[in-house]
Amino acid sequence: MTVIQARGLRKAFGTTVALDGIDLQVEEGRILGLIGPNGAGKSTALNAILGLTPYQGELKVLGRNPWAERDQLMRDVCFIADVAVLPRWLRVSQALAYVAGVHPRFDRAKAQALLAKTAIRPASRVRELSKGMVTQLHLALIMAIDARLLVLDEPTLGLDILYRKQFYDSLLNDYFDHSRTIIVTTHQVEEIQHVLTDVMFMNRGRIVFDCSMEDFESRYVEVMVHPEQVAAARALKPMHERQVFGRSILLFDHADRRQLDGLGIVRTPSLADLFVAVIGEQAGAAAGAAA
Amino acid sequence: MSIAPDSARQPSPEAQAASGAAMAPTRPLYWSVRRELWEHRSITVAPLAVAGVVLLGFVIGLSHRLRGVSALDPAQQHAAINTPYDVAAFLFIATSFIVSALYCLDALHGERRDRSILFWKSLPVSDLTTVLSKASIPLVVLPLLVFLLMLATHLVMLPLSSLILRAKGVSPAALWAQLPLFRMWLALLYCLTVIALWHAPVFAWLLLLSAWARRAAFLWAVLPPLGVAVFDRIAFNSWHVAALLKYRLVGWFTQAFVPPPKDGVPVDPLMLLDPLKFLGTADLWIGLALAALFLAAAVRLRRHRQPI
Numbered sequence: 104m105t106v107i108q109a110r111g112l113r114k115a116f117g118t119t120v121a122l123d124g125i126d127l128q129v130e131e132g133r134i135l136g137l138i139g140p141n142g143a144g145k146s147t148a149l150n151a152i153l154g155l156t157p158y159q160g161e162l163k164v165l166g167r168n169p170w171a172e173r174d175q176l177m178r179d180v181c182f183i184a185d186v187a188v189l190p191r192w193l194r195v196s197q198a199l200a201y202v203a204g205v206h207p208r209f210d211r212a213k214a215q216a217l218l219a220k221t222a223i224r225p226a227s228r229v230r231e232l233s234k235g236m237v238t239q240l241h242l243a244l245i246m247a248i249d250a251r252l253l254v255l256d257e258p259t260l261g262l263d264i265l266y267r268k269q270f271y272d273s274l275l276n277d278y279f280d281h282s283r284t285i286i287v288t289t290h291q292v293e294e295i296q297h298v299l300t301d302v303m304f305m306n307r308g309r310i311v312f313d314c315s316m317e318d319f320e321s322r323y324v325e326v327m328v329h330p331e332q333v334a335a336a337r338a339l340k341p342m343h344e345r346q347v348f349g350r351s352i353l354l355f356d357h358a359d360r361r362q363l364d365g366l367g368i369v370r371t372p373s374l375a376d377l378f379v380a381v382i383g384e385q386a387g388a389a390a391g392a393a394a
Numbered sequence: 395m396s397i398a399p400d401s402a403r404q405p406s407p408e409a410q411a412a413s414g415a416a417m418a419p420t421r422p423l424y425w426s427v428r429r430e431l432w433e434h435r436s437i438t439v440a441p442l443a444v445a446g447v448v449l450l451g452f453v454i455g456l457s458h459r460l461r462g463v464s465a466l467d468p469a470q471q472h473a474a475i476n477t478p479y480d481v482a483a484f485l486f487i488a489t490s491f492i493v494s495a496l497y498c499l500d501a502l503h504g505e506r507r508d509r510s511i512l513f514w515k516s517l518p519v520s521d522l523t524t525v526l527s528k529a530s531i532p533l534v535v536l537p538l539l540v541f542l543l544m545l546a547t548h549l550v551m552l553p554l555s556s557l558i559l560r561a562k563g564v565s566p567a568a569l570w571a572q573l574p575l576f577r578m579w580l581a582l583l584y585c586l587t588v589i590a591l592w593h594a595p596v597f598a599w600l601l602l603l604s605a606w607a608r609r610a611a612f613l614w615a616v617l618p619p620l621g622v623a624v625f626d627r628i629a630f631n632s633w634h635v636a637a638l639l640k641y642r643l644v645g646w647f648t649q650a651f652v653p654p655p656k657d658g659v660p661v662d663p664l665m666l667l668d669p670l671k672f673l674g675t676a677d678l679w680i681g682l683a684l685a686a687l688f689l690a691a692a693v694r695l696r697r698h699r700q701p702i
Contacts, residue, residue, distance in 0.1 A: 155515060155700070173697075174520035182516045190433070190510035197432050204425030205519050207417045241513075 123308035139305035214247035343380030426527030494532030498600035592646035598688035
C-alpha cells in the first residue's frame, strides 16, 4: 500500500521556493534515502510530510492530511528531526513515563530493554548524556513505538562513526520489517547506501532523480578507462566523467556491460558518485546558462 | 525480553493493554501537565518556600504576638490572631501570581528556543492539548496547590498557637472562636477561584506572547502596556489606561467581596463574599472571552511555529 502520496507539493518562503511542485509516491516496506545539497528542500519536504508546515498541493500520508491531522498521524509516524531535540532537563525515566503516557503504541518494556544495552541510566538527565547517548535514547524511544512510518532527518549528524554504524545496525536488525517504511536524509551517503531500497535526489526544490537500488545497480556502470580507450569510451556518451590519479572514470546510464568490459575496469558506482554526476551536471548547466 | 527482529511486531502485554483500552482523551492532557511540573520546578518549589517562610516567621513571632492577648479588646484580639493568616494568604497569592506570569512567558517560548518542540510535536499530542495543559498551570494547578499548602500551614500554625496560649495560661478557646477554620478555608477557596478567573485573560495573553515573540517575551509583556499608560498620561493627561491595567490586576477584590466593616469587629468570613455580584460583573465575562480568544490564537501560532 502507498504510505506517502504527494502531487504538486509546493512551498515558498517569501520569494524563495523551497518545494517546486514535487510528485512523490512511497510504498510500504521501503527504506528511502532522500539526498540533496543544503537548501535542496529535503527538510521542507519532510516537515510537510510530518504536518509541521503548511503547503500547497496534494499530500496524503497514511491516508491522512498531515497539516490538518498531525496529532492523529503521529500515532503511526515517528520522527527524529536532527539530533539535539530532546529537552536537556528531561530525565530518562521521565521520557519513558511521558511517551508511555501519551502514545498508545509505545512499548515501555521494549524501550527499557533497548536502554539496558547502553550505558544510559534511568535517573540521568539528558544534559548529562553525551551526544551519542542522547541519540541512543531517542532511538530507543522511537524503536519501542509500533509505527508504520519513521522519518529521520539527519539523525546521525555530529556523531562519531561508531555511533553512526550502531544507529543504522540497530535500526535494521531490531526495528525494520516489511510492514514499516523509513525515510532518511543524510549527507553521509556512502554509509547508508547498503541500507536503502530506494533513493531520491533533490535539488532546488525538485526531485531530480528517483530510482530503486535494484535498478540503480543494474542501470549504472562506472568504468575506469584505459588511457588508449578514452576516445572510444567517450563515444558511448557517458553521463559524467571525472579524473582520478590521471585516469578517466566514466559513468554510464543503461550501457551494455559487455561493450564496456573491453574499455577498462568496470564496476557499480557508489551513490555518492552518481549524486555528484547528477547534481554536479545540473549545477554546471545552471552556471553555464547564467554565464 | 527478546528484541530480535521476529519479535519486534509483538507488543508487550502492557502495550497491548494500552492500545486495547483506546487511550482516554484526558490522558495526554494529564501527562502534559505532569511534564510542565517536571520542567518548571518553580511551580512547586516557590509555594513550598513561601510555606516555609510563613511557618518560620510565625514560630519566631509567636510568643511576643500572643503576649497578653487575653488583655486585649475583641477587635485587637481578632487582629492579633488573624494578622499572620492574612499576611500568609497575601504572600501565597502574590508568589503564585509572579510564578504564573514568569511561567506563562516561558511556556511556549522555551520549547522553541531549545528545539524540543520538534520532539513534543513528534508525539500524538495536539497543539490544543499542549496549550490547555500550559494554561492549566496558572489557572488550576497553582491555585489548587496554594490552597492545599495554606491548609497545611494552618494545620501547623493552629496547634502551635494553642500550645503557646495554654503555656501562658490562656484558654485556646478564644483562638478557636476567632478562627472559624472551615469557613476560612471555604472563603480562601472562593478567593483563589475568583483570582484565577479574573486573571485568566492576563495569563492567556502572556501565553500568546510567549508563542509569538522570537525573543524577549518578558519585555513584550511589560513595555507596551507601560508605554501606552505613559503615553496616555502625557498626551491626554489621564490615568485611564493605568487604571484599566490596575483594575485587571486587583479589581477582583472589589468585584467579588463586600468591604469589611470599618470598626474591625470580627465577622463571619463567608459574609464578606459576594459571588452573585462577581458573576454579574460584565468585566469577568469579557475577560474570560478574551482569555479564550488569546488561547485559541496561541494554539494556532504553536501549530505554525518552528524552532528559533
